[in-house]
Amino acid sequence: MATSRRPEKPSAVPANLIPSSSPAFGTPVHPINPRRVTAIRAPPALKPPVKSTVLPILLPPATLRPLAFRTFTKKHNLTLTSSALQALATFVGKHCGSGWREEGLAEKVLEEVAKSWKKCSGQVIVEGESETLKGILKTLEGSMLGGRIVQGSNLSRQSSFNFGAETGGLPTRPALDSNTSFGMSSLEVEDHDDEEEQLKDPREWLKVIGAFEQPRMIYNFTQKHFDKSTSTPSLFPNPAHKTELFRQRYHIVHQRILRNETFQAPTFSTTRSATLIRAGSIAAAQANTITPIANLLGRTGSTHLILGMLTVSPTGFLSLSDLTGTIALDIQHARPIPETGAYFAPGMIVLVEGSYEEDAGAGTSTLGGTGGIGGTIGGKLLGFSVGHPPCERRTATLGGAEETDKNAVNAPAFGWTDFLGVGSQRATGARMNKIASKLLDPETAHNVVIASDLHLDVPSTLTALRTLLRTHTPDPSATHPVYPLAIMLMGNFSSKASLAGVPGAGSIEYKEHFDALASVLAEFQQLIAHTTLIFVPGDNDAWPSAFLAGAATPLPRKPVPPLFTNRIRRVVAEANREVWGAGKAKGKEGEVVWTSNPSRLSWFGVKGEMAIIRDDLAGRLQRTSIRFNKPDEDVDDDMPFAPSAQGNDESQDVMDLDLDLPAQPTQKQQQELDRDVQTARALTRTILSQSHLSPFPMSAQPLHWDFAHTLNLYPLPTSLVLADSEAPPFVVKYCGCTVMNPGSIAESGGRVRREGRARWIEYDIRSGIGEVRSEG
Structure with missing residues (x-):
């Protein structure tokens, strides 16, 4: 009987194989026993080539600094810290050896590190302790051969969107909530072209950013860039945060001024400058120089330009304060620049040109300030002229647009900074412009409809709202109906302070007002199923009105509680079911967003930004503004920091104004319109110049200290909505920013009375043009 022979276990292959005649297949040196069953193994990879030896050297960071500065700063607009320079010098000395300079090895390594840093991180500052830099150097170390980067290695095949631990050790692309310039995940879309093709509706690219969701960016004045705050904001912060609030405002305005052409120092030598001046080649001898207040001591009788905040001293006199001290300000002979085109009030950061006068006494100021106490220096500043800081266009701050700012002598300073959490201009701007050009039809209006003072307890308001909704409801028989991208309805939603004990304004009545609004919206199901409804509260809305009785509410303030708005949400959901039900073509459903005051609306990432606030700014400015004496006629009006003389840019001072004008105004109406034009321009110039x-x-407007950054207007938004019931309705374009005030939706409360008509503003996000409309 034949017996089967059990197969023996395969013999173990020695660890140190002797190379055979066929190394590609890894054949062993000893023959295979035919009677044995061997396990089939996958052939191993080719044996890597022997690396050439590089003799490491000790490379001092100071020796590498010129080459690193030329590569990182001049070419890639990055800044190296001392720790990062030390890490790069150590890496280059170890892996490039003595040929780092003669053979150009270090330049290629630094170039690859700079490119990888810009792909992996949105920060401008390269720090040696950063995990990102450590990951880049670790991956680069495995891709070098003989001091050179091997072509075709893992590093060269990777992109900025797939760096990870599994692909070479580099960190993955940071998420949106980190300090990065990327973050397309916030728009609910990945960085793939196939998924972009699925987003055919421009509304998919609209995003409402509430004040309590906006990232907090802190300006680092030592390193000249913005950092994302790592601390958690609170409604009960440390008292030191109040001081930091004003310091941040000052730093932002100060760095903005120093990059203006008027304040740029000449690049040629003093001798050459004096020669040109004598020859009459240039008009100005020196650039404007800002003097700190502390430096005025001992310089009596000299003229200086001061950047400071207007304040009122405890003795009741006007003062000027900066980060170094405070000085009494005498504006008896001062002139405002411009005289009738801006407001000047305590709390504003202004430029004052004047002469310092030191007290003859023992430090007691003639204006009531005591020298040396509380940072107040003795003497006073005799002001000659007072003006707002020059405004900076959005393209000068972020760049990316076709038009360039004539006042910006340097490249955009913060192109890699993500201020809103939707991506930076340098990282996503080109891609967003490409997507916007595909989705925004040049022949179709892509409007955002804006209406304010929606007093739901006033019957005429609901009538005006029906007019607005009816106007924007297209004909059902139209082949391609056009709906507005968003309809923004702003408070106050009650003409009286709700929940404050006022008769007829209790919680039950307040909810019934929103139920009435829901009934009106239910009449236009097609419209609300194709658009986005955005609600912004006012001072009379819950909950702050319950304990402030309609007074100035601390900003920012939260949305109207869902307790009062549930029925509106149900109406929108029902409209979506009726319009986008089963068996029908699917599209972007209608939605309702209850946001904070203020808030932001962005479209296509960083391409467009609209700042929104509901506040009576014009009335507060008129109540608190400073009154100047009438100037003499023979005084020269040419001031270097006046808005009309900034960089000789005449277009910057020209405002395109759109007001709701009657067909044939009477003389009284014409006088009111002239005042309205002046108010609109002064309000616009003041807010944009202050960047806040x-x-x-x-004391005039309370703020939540840890959320005050949401009121910054830096960089300048594409458009700004100032829902001010005390100002006329207008649309003004200044420094590339479209400023709009829709006024009251019911024209019966407007300056020019037209009973039974509705008024609103339509803003086209493609062209950036706003228009005041009136129907009825």
């Missing part, structure tokens, strides 16, 4: 939505002291 609330340039007032805390």
